[in-house]
Amino acid sequence: MIAVVDYRAGNLTSVKKALDHLRADAIVTGDPEVVAQADKIILPGVGHFSSTAILEQSGLRTAILHRINHGVLFLGVCVGMQWMFECSAEAPGIPGLGLFPGACGRFTESVKSPHVGWNSLTCHDESRLLRGIRSGSFVYFTHSYSVPVVKQTVARCEYGGEFSAAVEQDNLFGVQFHPEKSGALGLKLLENFCCLSC
Amino acid sequence: MLTKRIIACLDVNAGRVVKGVQFKQLRDAGDPAELAAAHSKAGADEVVLLDISATHEKRTTLADTVRRTARQLFIPFTVGGGIRSLDDAIAVFEAGADKISINSAALADPSLITRIADRYGSQAIIVAIDAKRLNGEARFEAYVSGGRNPTGRDAVDWAREAEERGAGEILLTSMDCDGTGAGFDCDLTRACSEGLNIPVIASGGGGDTQSFVDVFERGRADAALAASIFHFGLHRLGDLKQELQSAGIPVRRPC
Numbered sequence: 001m002i003a004v005v006d007y008r009a010g011n012l013t014s015v016k017k018a019l020d021h022l023r024a025d026a027i028v029t030g031d032p033e034v035v036a037q038a039d040k041i042i043l044p045g046v047g048h049f050s051s052t053a054i055l056e057q058s059g060l061r062t063a064i065l066h067r068i069n070h071g072v073l074f075l076g077v078c079v080g081m082q083w084m085f086e087c088s089a090e091a092p093g094i095p096g097l098g099l100f101p102g103a104c105g106r107f108t109e110s111v112k113s114p115h116v117g118w119n120s121l122t123c124h125d126e127s128r129l130l131r132g133i134r135s136g137s138f139v140y141f142t143h144s145y146s147v148p149v150v151k152q153t154v155a156r157c158e159y160g161g162e163f164s165a166a167v168e169q170d171n172l173f174g175v176q177f178h179p180e181k182s183g184a185l186g187l188k189l190l191e192n193f194c195c196l197s198c
Numbered sequence: 199m200l201t202k203r204i205i206a207c208l209d210v211n212a213g214r215v216v217k218g219v220q221f222k223q224l225r226d227a228g229d230p231a232e233l234a235a236a237h238s239k240a241g242a243d244e245v246v247l248l249d250i251s252a253t254h255e256k257r258t259t260l261a262d263t264v265r266r267t268a269r270q271l272f273i274p275f276t277v278g279g280g281i282r283s284l285d286d287a288i289a290v291f292e293a294g295a296d297k298i299s300i301n302s303a304a305l306a307d308p309s310l311i312t313r314i315a316d317r318y319g320s321q322a323i324i325v326a327i328d329a330k331r332l333n334g335e336a337r338f339e340a341y342v343s344g345g346r347n348p349t350g351r352d353a354v355d356w357a358r359e360a361e362e363r364g365a366g367e368i369l370l371t372s373m374d375c376d377g378t379g380a381g382f383d384c385d386l387t388r389a390c391s392e393g394l395n396i397p398v399i400a401s402g403g404g405g406d407t408q409s410f411v412d413v414f415e416r417g418r419a420d421a422a423l424a425a426s427i428f429h430f431g432l433h434r435l436g437d438l439k440q441e442l443q444s445a446g447i448p449v450r451r452p453c
Contacts, residue, residue, distance in 0.1 A: 013294055018272060047319030109395075114321055114366055116397045117421065118243055118450040119200045138201065138450040140274060142321040142366075159200055181274050181296065183238065 002194070003038035005064070006030035007045075007054045015044045015077065018180040018187060024194045032063035040193070041072060045079030046142065046178070049104065050091040052083045065097065073171050075129075075193050081167065081174030082147060090145050099172055100152055104145045111160035114144040119157050119177075121165050127154035129173045130166060131192050137185050139165070139177040146176060201448045202414045203421035204439060205399060206242035208233055209250050210279075213259040216250070231266040238273050240435045243450055245271060246299070246369075246423065249279030261293040268294025278326060278369075287314050291322070299369055301326040302342040305349055305356070308363055315364030324399070325360040326369040329353035329386055336385050345373050354389050357398075367397045369423065375403025382409055387417030399423055407441040414447050 004015055006028050019026040019042075026042075027034070035041060041064060045051070055061045068074050076084045083096045088104035096104075107113045118138040123130050146163035149156055155166035157176070167174045173193065179186035208215045208230055215233050216224040227233070234245045247267060249260050264277055277290045278299030287298050304311050304325050314323045328345045329338040338353040349356075357368045370390050372383035382403040391398040397420035400413045404424050413419045424435070439449045 013268075013292070014296060017269060017294065021270075021272070046321060112395050112397055112420070114396065115200065116321065116367060117200050117203050142274075144320075181272065183273050187272060 001038055002026040002040040002042060003035045004028045005035060005041060005043045005055075005060060007043075007051060007058070007060065012044055014178070014180040015042060018190055019194070022187065022191050022194055024190075030058065030060070032059040035060060035063040036067060038067065039072065041067060041074045042193075043074070043076045043080035043083065044180075045077060045081075045083070047079060048090060049079055049082060049088040049145065050094055052079065052096070053091075053094050055083075056094075061097070068099070068171065071171050073193070073196055074173065076174040077180075078143060078176060078178060081176055082145065084167070084172065084174050085147050088145055100147070100150055100167055100169070100174070102148050102150055104147045106145055108160045114142055115146075115159045116142045118182075119159060119165075121155045121157060123155045123166075124153070127166065127168050128196055129168055129175075129189060129192055130155060132188055133185055139179070139182040139185060141165075141177045143176060199448050201243070201450045202419070202442070203243040203399075204241070204410075204435070204442075204449070205244040205246055205276075205421055205423045206234075206237040206435065207246045207248055207401075207423050207425045208237075209248050209425070210260075210263060211249075211251050213263045230263050231270060234267045234275070235270050237435065238271060241439050241451070242273070242435060243421070244274040244276065246276040246278065248299075249277070251280065261289050264290055264293035264295055276324060278324070284310065284313050284317070287318075291318060297322050297324055297366070299324040299326045301328065304360065305340065305342050305351070308359065311360055311363040311365055315366070320364050320366035320396075323365055324367045324369050325357070325365040326371065327353050327357055327360075328371045328373050329383075330373040331383070331386070336389070338386050338389070341373060345376075353386070354393050357390050357394055361394050361396050365396065367399060367420075368394065369399045369401060371423075372400075372402040376401070378403055379405035380409075381405060382413035382417055382419070382422065384412055384417035387413055387419050391418040391420065397421060407438055407445065410438065410442055411445045411447060414442075 082104040157165035179189040276297040277295040282303040399421040400419035401423035
């Protein structure tokens, strides 16, 4: 069972709808005990980094970390991916999970913000999540903050400089774009995640 | 590279897509859920569903229409028309919209923009502005109530205020060009796009491929709205993107 973590982030229904379309066994839950029994976890998110504070207060952060340490596959989307890093300039007082190194920063003033629309990916070959998705593929972004390119980056994107579009290490996956809104390619990515085993 | 978006707009009346000439002589054009999926397949980068129902009774079908349309749509989906309060917005989001568009209600109570942005994020709120040129000058006035009532507000100033209050995008319609097919108002679009730090969607006047090239190049638009059922067949949408690509405009292809 895939737990789609409910912390009042906007795109929950979109993510659930895409998983339903793929006939995946997924439930939307804000209950740490349900998360503690999930085989896979998806943390959606769109909006403000401060909304992740509720994960700490509700006990979801502890439940998620516990499952991650047991090797459960975890996918963070947008703010969900940003939360996997150390912190964000959008909400300096709120720590991320620190699973990946670095902080989330605002786009430079040379470009419009938010970065909204379809932008192309530069993919690395070794990604399990991006299997079948080629460099140059377009996916849908909508965000004002981004994380830098790091060792775990498996897809980069260019907008006022390069940033991480996807990160991956062992059982941990994150995407800055919205696979649930990226047409057939996005569904392919979600299907890859559903089919992955630990 | 970030591409220029072509957004397909479906006008919906009492749960059915309609087409007409400047909102008159409405004719049934089909089911919103089927047409939205068909537009996505034909290459639309986003779909906007605009509820033009004249009466409140007809409008109550909106949530159901949004739910059915969202179910099979995996590209960004915006809903506008008749959203007057935070509760109206919540109902549309819960039915599956990714973004909502507000127009008259935002001018009547600008704090509504901030309240929706605080709850769903700025990326989820588009402020739509209907603008009309002042006596041939390069200045534009914002209108409300489907273009019936002037507000006395400068359209670009209002767009800037909407940005400050938390709007994530501006949907800018030229009332002078709307329905003509003779080209977008590139002066209006450029004034707004250069004066703001959020994306501007140009609307009104889209016709041949060159009109889209012009609004992206001269008008500096980030996206263009095509009332596709009105102006285009579905094939035309795919051709348009191919022609834009040939003209050097970055677009998402293949879709």
